Amino acid sequence: MKTISYGRQFIDEDDIKTVIETLKSDYMTQGPKIKEFEDKVAEYHSCKYAVAFCNGTAALHAAYYAVGLEKGDEFITSPITFAASGNGGLYLGGVSKFVDIDKDTYNIDISKLSEAITEKTKVITPVSLAGYPVDLKAIREIIEKTGKNIKIIHDAAHAIGAKRDGRNIVDYADVTILSFHPVKHVTTGEGGMVLTNNEEYYKKLCLFRTHGITKNPYELEENQGAWYYEMQDLGYNYRITDMQCALGITQMNKxxxxxxxxxxxxxxxxxxxxxxxxxxxxxxxxxxxxxxxxxxxxxxxxxxxxxxxxxxxxxxxxxxxxxxxxxxxxxxxxxxxxxxxxxxxxxxxxxxxxxxxxxxxxxxxxxxxxxxxxxxxxxxxxxxxxxxxxxxxxxx
Ligand SMILES: Cc1ncc(COP(=O)(O)O)c(C=O)c1O
Missing domain, CATH: 3.90.1150.10 (Aspartate Aminotransferase, domain 1)
Incomplete structure:
Protein backbone atom coordinates (compact mmCIF):
# COMPACT_ATOMS: atom_id res chain seq x y z
CA MET A 1 0.00 0.00 0.00
CA LYS A 2 1.26 3.48 -0.83
CA THR A 3 2.03 5.87 1.99
CA ILE A 4 -0.72 8.23 3.06
CA SER A 5 0.85 11.52 4.12
CA TYR A 6 -0.60 14.01 6.63
CA GLY A 7 -1.12 16.58 3.87
CA ARG A 8 -0.52 16.94 0.16
CA GLN A 9 -1.13 19.24 -2.78
CA PHE A 10 -3.87 18.82 -5.35
CA ILE A 11 -2.76 19.72 -8.90
CA ASP A 12 -5.13 19.25 -11.84
CA GLU A 13 -4.92 19.78 -15.62
CA ASP A 14 -6.00 23.41 -15.27
CA ASP A 15 -3.02 24.11 -13.01
CA ILE A 16 -0.59 22.43 -15.40
CA LYS A 17 -2.01 24.23 -18.44
CA THR A 18 -1.80 27.67 -16.87
CA VAL A 19 1.81 27.21 -15.72
CA ILE A 20 2.83 26.08 -19.23
CA GLU A 21 1.04 29.06 -20.78
CA THR A 22 2.86 31.41 -18.43
CA LEU A 23 6.19 29.79 -19.28
CA LYS A 24 5.51 30.58 -22.92
CA SER A 25 4.48 34.17 -22.15
CA ASP A 26 6.69 37.28 -22.00
CA TYR A 27 6.94 37.28 -18.23
CA MET A 28 8.50 34.75 -15.90
CA THR A 29 8.58 37.24 -13.03
CA GLN A 30 7.40 40.81 -12.32
CA GLY A 31 4.60 40.32 -14.85
CA PRO A 32 0.79 40.53 -14.80
CA LYS A 33 0.07 37.21 -13.06
CA ILE A 34 1.28 38.56 -9.75
CA LYS A 35 -1.29 41.35 -9.49
CA GLU A 36 -3.97 39.04 -10.87
CA PHE A 37 -3.27 36.51 -8.09
CA GLU A 38 -3.09 39.22 -5.44
CA ASP A 39 -6.41 40.70 -6.58
CA LYS A 40 -8.05 37.30 -6.54
CA VAL A 41 -6.98 36.51 -2.96
CA ALA A 42 -7.82 40.06 -1.79
CA GLU A 43 -11.28 39.89 -3.35
CA TYR A 44 -11.94 36.46 -1.86
CA HIS A 45 -11.34 37.95 1.59
CA SER A 46 -13.08 41.30 0.86
CA CYS A 47 -9.80 43.04 1.52
CA LYS A 48 -8.30 46.12 -0.17
CA TYR A 49 -4.66 45.13 -0.62
CA ALA A 50 -2.63 41.96 -1.08
CA VAL A 51 1.11 41.59 -1.65
CA ALA A 52 2.47 38.20 -2.74
CA PHE A 53 5.86 36.96 -1.49
CA CYS A 54 8.21 34.08 -2.28
CA ASN A 55 7.06 32.24 0.88
CA GLY A 56 5.01 32.71 4.03
CA THR A 57 8.10 33.35 6.14
CA ALA A 58 9.10 36.30 3.93
CA ALA A 59 5.48 37.49 4.20
CA LEU A 60 5.79 37.42 8.00
CA HIS A 61 9.10 39.27 7.92
CA ALA A 62 7.49 41.92 5.72
CA ALA A 63 4.39 42.06 7.95
CA TYR A 64 6.47 42.81 11.07
CA TYR A 65 8.32 45.48 9.08
CA ALA A 66 5.11 47.02 7.73
CA VAL A 67 3.52 47.44 11.17
CA GLY A 68 6.71 49.08 12.42
CA LEU A 69 8.38 46.50 14.68
CA GLU A 70 11.87 47.73 15.56
CA LYS A 71 14.88 46.50 17.49
CA GLY A 72 14.00 45.92 21.15
CA ASP A 73 10.23 45.91 20.60
CA GLU A 74 8.38 42.95 22.06
CA PHE A 75 5.98 40.77 20.12
CA ILE A 76 3.74 38.06 21.53
CA THR A 77 2.84 34.84 19.74
CA SER A 78 1.68 31.32 20.55
CA PRO A 79 4.27 28.70 21.56
CA ILE A 80 2.40 26.14 19.40
CA THR A 81 3.26 27.32 15.93
CA PHE A 82 5.86 26.92 13.22
CA ALA A 83 9.14 28.77 13.84
CA ALA A 84 8.37 31.37 11.17
CA SER A 85 5.63 33.06 13.26
CA GLY A 86 8.30 34.23 15.69
CA ASN A 87 11.32 34.38 13.39
CA GLY A 88 9.73 37.11 11.27
CA GLY A 89 9.95 39.43 14.29
CA LEU A 90 13.44 38.27 15.29
CA TYR A 91 14.85 39.23 11.87
CA LEU A 92 14.08 42.85 12.80
CA GLY A 93 15.65 42.63 16.25
CA GLY A 94 12.34 42.10 18.05
CA VAL A 95 12.09 40.38 21.43
CA SER A 96 10.03 37.20 21.47
CA LYS A 97 7.34 36.71 24.13
CA PHE A 98 4.75 33.95 24.38
CA VAL A 99 1.35 33.41 25.93
CA ASP A 100 0.26 29.83 26.65
CA ILE A 101 -2.41 28.15 24.52
CA ASP A 102 -6.04 27.47 25.36
CA LYS A 103 -6.50 23.80 26.29
CA ASP A 104 -9.46 23.32 23.93
CA THR A 105 -8.91 25.52 20.88
CA TYR A 106 -5.07 25.16 20.91
CA ASN A 107 -4.87 28.83 19.89
CA ILE A 108 -3.33 31.53 22.09
CA ASP A 109 -5.13 31.77 25.48
CA ILE A 110 -6.78 35.16 25.23
CA SER A 111 -7.58 35.24 28.94
CA LYS A 112 -3.82 35.37 29.66
CA LEU A 113 -3.00 38.04 27.10
CA SER A 114 -3.49 41.20 29.21
CA GLU A 115 -0.95 40.15 31.84
CA ALA A 116 1.70 39.54 29.15
CA ILE A 117 1.41 43.02 27.62
CA THR A 118 4.17 45.43 28.70
CA GLU A 119 5.28 48.95 27.80
CA LYS A 120 7.44 47.40 25.08
CA THR A 121 4.75 45.27 23.41
CA LYS A 122 4.38 46.35 19.81
CA VAL A 123 2.77 43.38 18.07
CA ILE A 124 0.55 40.39 18.87
CA THR A 125 0.75 37.54 16.37
CA PRO A 126 -2.09 35.10 16.97
CA VAL A 127 -2.08 31.92 14.89
CA SER A 128 -5.27 30.20 13.71
CA LEU A 129 -3.80 26.77 14.36
CA ALA A 130 -4.94 23.94 12.09
CA GLY A 131 -7.55 26.25 10.51
CA TYR A 132 -9.51 26.93 13.70
CA PRO A 133 -10.18 30.68 13.59
CA VAL A 134 -8.66 32.56 16.52
CA ASP A 135 -10.88 35.15 18.24
CA LEU A 136 -9.36 38.30 16.71
CA LYS A 137 -12.24 40.48 17.95
CA ALA A 138 -11.48 39.57 21.57
CA ILE A 139 -7.78 40.31 21.01
CA ARG A 140 -8.65 43.68 19.46
CA GLU A 141 -10.84 44.52 22.49
CA ILE A 142 -8.03 43.67 24.90
CA ILE A 143 -5.64 45.93 22.99
CA GLU A 144 -8.17 48.76 23.00
CA LYS A 145 -8.54 48.45 26.78
CA THR A 146 -4.79 48.93 27.23
CA GLY A 147 -4.92 52.13 25.18
CA LYS A 148 -1.60 51.09 23.61
CA ASN A 149 -0.65 51.18 19.97
CA ILE A 150 -0.29 47.43 19.53
CA LYS A 151 -0.72 45.87 16.10
CA ILE A 152 -2.18 42.48 15.21
CA ILE A 153 -0.45 40.24 12.66
CA HIS A 154 -2.80 37.32 12.07
CA ASP A 155 -0.79 34.28 11.08
CA ALA A 156 -3.44 32.59 8.96
CA ALA A 157 -1.00 30.25 7.19
CA HIS A 158 -3.38 27.40 8.18
CA ALA A 159 -6.65 29.27 7.89
CA ILE A 160 -7.26 30.71 4.43
CA GLY A 161 -11.02 31.08 3.97
CA ALA A 162 -11.92 30.47 7.65
CA LYS A 163 -14.72 32.47 9.29
CA ARG A 164 -15.69 33.38 12.82
CA ASP A 165 -19.04 34.96 13.66
CA GLY A 166 -19.45 35.98 10.04
CA ARG A 167 -16.07 37.75 9.92
CA ASN A 168 -13.12 36.51 7.91
CA ILE A 169 -9.39 36.22 8.59
CA VAL A 170 -8.57 39.85 7.77
CA ASP A 171 -11.21 41.44 10.01
CA TYR A 172 -9.82 42.97 13.25
CA ALA A 173 -6.21 42.29 12.12
CA ASP A 174 -3.82 45.00 10.91
CA VAL A 175 -2.24 42.52 8.54
CA THR A 176 -2.91 38.85 7.83
CA ILE A 177 -0.40 36.45 6.35
CA LEU A 178 -0.89 33.32 4.25
CA SER A 179 1.42 30.51 3.13
CA PHE A 180 1.18 28.62 -0.15
CA HIS A 181 3.44 25.69 0.75
CA PRO A 182 2.22 22.42 -0.87
CA VAL A 183 0.54 21.09 2.27
CA LYS A 184 -1.59 24.26 2.50
CA HIS A 185 -5.04 24.67 0.88
CA VAL A 186 -3.69 26.75 -2.01
CA THR A 187 -0.20 26.10 -3.26
CA THR A 188 2.30 27.88 -5.46
CA GLY A 189 5.13 25.45 -4.60
CA GLU A 190 6.62 28.03 -2.26
CA GLY A 191 4.76 31.27 -1.71
CA GLY A 192 3.08 33.59 0.73
CA MET A 193 0.97 36.72 0.93
CA VAL A 194 0.15 39.64 3.20
CA LEU A 195 -3.40 41.01 3.23
CA THR A 196 -4.25 44.43 4.65
CA ASN A 197 -6.77 47.25 4.41
CA ASN A 198 -4.09 49.82 5.30
CA GLU A 199 -2.62 51.78 2.38
CA GLU A 200 0.54 52.81 4.24
CA TYR A 201 1.29 49.15 5.09
CA TYR A 202 0.59 48.19 1.50
CA LYS A 203 3.22 50.62 0.23
CA LYS A 204 5.76 49.42 2.78
CA LEU A 205 5.11 45.79 1.84
CA CYS A 206 5.72 46.50 -1.87
CA LEU A 207 8.94 48.34 -1.06
CA PHE A 208 10.19 45.60 1.26
CA ARG A 209 9.57 42.88 -1.34
CA THR A 210 11.88 44.48 -3.90
CA HIS A 211 15.07 45.69 -2.19
CA GLY A 212 13.36 48.80 -0.76
CA ILE A 213 13.31 50.12 -4.32
CA THR A 214 10.51 52.17 -5.88
CA LYS A 215 10.00 53.37 -9.45
CA ASN A 216 6.73 55.10 -8.68
CA PRO A 217 7.20 58.72 -9.94
CA TYR A 218 4.97 60.03 -7.13
CA GLU A 219 7.19 58.50 -4.45
CA LEU A 220 10.64 59.47 -5.81
CA GLU A 221 12.68 62.18 -4.05
CA GLU A 222 13.76 63.37 -7.47
CA ASN A 223 13.22 62.09 -11.00
CA GLN A 224 16.19 61.96 -13.35
CA GLY A 225 14.35 60.21 -16.23
CA ALA A 226 12.28 57.23 -17.26
CA TRP A 227 15.05 54.80 -16.14
CA TYR A 228 15.26 56.27 -12.67
CA TYR A 229 14.49 54.40 -9.43
CA GLU A 230 15.38 54.90 -5.80
CA MET A 231 16.26 52.58 -2.96
CA GLN A 232 14.46 54.26 -0.10
CA ASP A 233 14.83 51.65 2.64
CA LEU A 234 16.63 48.37 3.17
CA GLY A 235 14.50 45.68 1.54
CA TYR A 236 14.99 42.17 0.18
CA ASN A 237 14.40 40.22 -2.97
CA TYR A 238 11.30 38.43 -1.69
CA ARG A 239 9.50 38.29 -5.03
CA ILE A 240 7.36 35.43 -6.26
CA THR A 241 7.35 34.42 -9.96
CA ASP A 242 4.60 34.67 -12.57
CA MET A 243 4.57 30.89 -13.03
CA GLN A 244 3.82 30.47 -9.34
CA CYS A 245 1.11 33.12 -9.34
CA ALA A 246 -0.53 31.57 -12.43
CA LEU A 247 -0.71 28.34 -10.43
CA GLY A 248 -2.06 30.25 -7.43
CA ILE A 249 -4.90 31.64 -9.54
CA THR A 250 -6.15 28.23 -10.67
CA GLN A 251 -5.60 26.86 -7.16
CA MET A 252 -7.84 29.62 -5.77
CA ASN A 253 -10.63 28.36 -8.06
CA LYS A 254 -10.56 25.11 -6.08
C1 LIG B 1 1.71 28.81 11.17
C2 LIG B 1 2.71 29.02 10.08
N1 LIG B 1 3.18 30.25 9.86
C3 LIG B 1 4.06 30.51 8.88
C4 LIG B 1 4.54 29.52 8.05
C5 LIG B 1 5.59 29.84 7.03
O1 LIG B 1 5.19 29.59 5.75
P1 LIG B 1 6.22 29.16 4.59
O2 LIG B 1 6.53 27.71 4.79
O3 LIG B 1 5.43 29.43 3.35
O4 LIG B 1 7.43 30.02 4.69
C6 LIG B 1 4.07 28.22 8.22
C7 LIG B 1 4.54 27.14 7.33
O5 LIG B 1 4.36 26.00 7.50
C8 LIG B 1 3.13 27.95 9.26
O6 LIG B 1 2.68 26.72 9.47
Missing part, protein backbone atom coordinates in the same frame (compact mmCIF):
# COMPACT_ATOMS: atom_id res chain seq x y z
CA UNK A 255 -10.33 26.63 -2.60
CA UNK A 256 -13.98 26.43 -1.56
CA UNK A 257 -14.22 22.85 -2.72
CA UNK A 258 -11.05 22.02 -0.77
CA UNK A 259 -12.37 23.55 2.46
CA UNK A 260 -15.70 21.78 1.98
CA UNK A 261 -13.99 18.42 1.47
CA UNK A 262 -11.79 18.97 4.51
CA UNK A 263 -14.89 19.62 6.61
CA UNK A 264 -16.44 16.41 5.30
CA UNK A 265 -13.30 14.50 6.26
CA UNK A 266 -13.32 16.11 9.73
CA UNK A 267 -16.93 15.03 10.17
CA UNK A 268 -16.06 11.49 9.08
CA UNK A 269 -13.17 11.32 11.60
CA UNK A 270 -15.44 12.67 14.34
CA UNK A 271 -18.18 10.14 13.69
CA UNK A 272 -15.76 7.23 13.47
CA UNK A 273 -13.54 8.13 16.41
CA UNK A 274 -15.88 9.76 18.90
CA UNK A 275 -16.26 6.67 21.09
CA UNK A 276 -12.56 5.97 21.51
CA UNK A 277 -11.82 7.00 25.08
CA UNK A 278 -8.02 7.17 24.73
CA UNK A 279 -8.15 9.80 22.02
CA UNK A 280 -9.23 13.47 22.19
CA UNK A 281 -10.74 14.97 19.03
CA UNK A 282 -10.13 18.62 18.12
CA UNK A 283 -12.84 21.09 19.07
CA UNK A 284 -15.51 21.64 16.48
CA UNK A 285 -15.88 25.36 16.00
CA UNK A 286 -19.34 25.26 14.47
CA UNK A 287 -22.21 23.75 16.42
CA UNK A 288 -24.74 22.92 13.74
CA UNK A 289 -24.16 20.50 10.91
CA UNK A 290 -24.06 22.98 8.04
CA UNK A 291 -22.62 20.34 5.70
CA UNK A 292 -26.10 18.85 5.37
CA UNK A 293 -27.60 22.07 3.98
CA UNK A 294 -27.90 22.42 0.22
CA UNK A 295 -27.06 26.16 0.15
CA UNK A 296 -23.60 25.42 1.60
CA UNK A 297 -22.78 22.61 -0.84
CA UNK A 298 -19.16 23.14 -1.93
CA UNK A 299 -19.41 26.49 -0.12
CA UNK A 300 -21.63 28.16 -2.69
CA UNK A 301 -22.52 30.15 0.42
CA UNK A 302 -20.37 30.22 3.52
CA UNK A 303 -21.67 29.54 7.02
CA UNK A 304 -21.01 32.18 9.72
CA UNK A 305 -18.39 29.96 11.32
CA UNK A 306 -15.97 27.92 9.31
CA UNK A 307 -12.91 25.93 10.29
CA UNK A 308 -10.74 25.49 7.21
CA UNK A 309 -9.03 22.35 8.62
CA UNK A 310 -5.46 22.56 7.45
CA UNK A 311 -4.72 19.89 10.07
CA UNK A 312 -6.69 17.41 12.17
CA UNK A 313 -4.85 17.33 15.52
CA UNK A 314 -5.77 14.55 17.93
CA UNK A 315 -4.39 14.07 21.46
CA UNK A 316 -3.32 10.78 22.99
CA UNK A 317 -3.37 10.15 26.75
CA UNK A 318 0.30 10.89 27.41
CA UNK A 319 3.74 11.27 25.79
CA UNK A 320 4.51 7.56 25.88
CA UNK A 321 1.25 6.64 24.15
CA UNK A 322 1.78 9.40 21.58
CA UNK A 323 5.19 8.03 20.63
CA UNK A 324 3.85 4.50 20.41
CA UNK A 325 0.86 5.66 18.31
CA UNK A 326 3.06 7.78 16.01
CA UNK A 327 5.46 4.91 15.31
CA UNK A 328 2.57 2.44 14.89
CA UNK A 329 0.79 4.68 12.35
CA UNK A 330 3.98 5.14 10.35
CA UNK A 331 4.66 1.39 10.41
CA UNK A 332 1.24 1.07 8.81
CA UNK A 333 2.17 3.53 6.05
CA UNK A 334 0.16 6.39 7.51
CA UNK A 335 2.62 9.25 7.61
CA UNK A 336 1.19 11.21 10.56
CA UNK A 337 3.04 14.27 11.84
CA UNK A 338 3.39 16.30 15.05
CA UNK A 339 2.41 20.00 15.02
CA UNK A 340 4.28 21.56 16.77
CA UNK A 341 7.29 21.25 19.06
CA UNK A 342 6.81 24.33 21.31
CA UNK A 343 8.75 27.23 19.89
CA UNK A 344 9.99 28.44 23.30
CA UNK A 345 11.75 25.09 23.80
CA UNK A 346 13.77 25.32 20.59
CA UNK A 347 17.48 25.59 21.52
CA UNK A 348 17.79 28.96 19.78
CA UNK A 349 14.87 30.49 21.73
CA UNK A 350 15.99 28.91 25.01
CA UNK A 351 19.52 30.24 24.70
CA UNK A 352 18.63 33.67 23.36
CA UNK A 353 15.67 34.48 25.62
CA UNK A 354 16.07 32.07 28.56
CA UNK A 355 12.83 30.15 28.04
CA UNK A 356 12.70 26.80 29.78
CA UNK A 357 10.57 23.69 30.24
CA UNK A 358 7.50 24.46 32.33
CA UNK A 359 7.10 28.06 31.09
CA UNK A 360 3.95 27.26 29.08
CA UNK A 361 2.52 24.05 30.56
CA UNK A 362 -0.64 23.82 28.46
CA UNK A 363 1.38 24.07 25.25
CA UNK A 364 3.91 21.54 26.51
CA UNK A 365 1.18 19.10 27.53
CA UNK A 366 -0.51 19.52 24.12
CA UNK A 367 2.78 18.91 22.30
CA UNK A 368 3.55 15.78 24.30
CA UNK A 369 0.22 14.21 23.25
CA UNK A 370 -0.43 15.53 19.74
CA UNK A 371 -0.54 13.72 16.39
CA UNK A 372 -1.95 15.18 13.15
CA UNK A 373 -4.03 12.71 11.14
CA UNK A 374 -4.02 12.92 7.31
CA UNK A 375 -6.11 15.86 6.09
CA UNK A 376 -6.29 16.85 2.44
CA UNK A 377 -9.12 16.99 -0.08
CA UNK A 378 -8.07 14.10 -2.31
CA UNK A 379 -8.04 11.47 0.46
CA UNK A 380 -10.17 8.63 -0.87
CA UNK A 381 -12.94 6.75 0.93
CA UNK A 382 -10.72 3.62 0.97
CA UNK A 383 -7.81 5.55 2.45
CA UNK A 384 -10.03 7.10 5.13
CA UNK A 385 -11.53 3.73 6.00
CA UNK A 386 -8.05 2.24 6.19
CA UNK A 387 -6.90 5.01 8.55
CA UNK A 388 -9.88 4.35 10.85
CA UNK A 389 -9.30 0.59 10.77
CA UNK A 390 -5.65 1.03 11.74
CA UNK A 391 -6.49 3.50 14.56
CA UNK A 392 -9.14 1.19 15.98
CA UNK A 393 -6.65 -1.69 16.14
CA UNK A 394 -4.06 0.38 18.04
CA UNK A 395 -4.81 -1.01 21.49
CA UNK A 396 -6.01 -4.43 20.47
Missing amino acids: LNRSIYKRNQIAKFYEEQLKDIEWLKLPLRYFSKDWLAEEKYKDLKEKPENLNSYHLFPILLENAEERKRFFDYMRENNIFVQVHYIPLHLMPYYRKKFGFKKGDFPVAENYYSREVSLPMYPTLTKEELEYIIKVIKKFRI
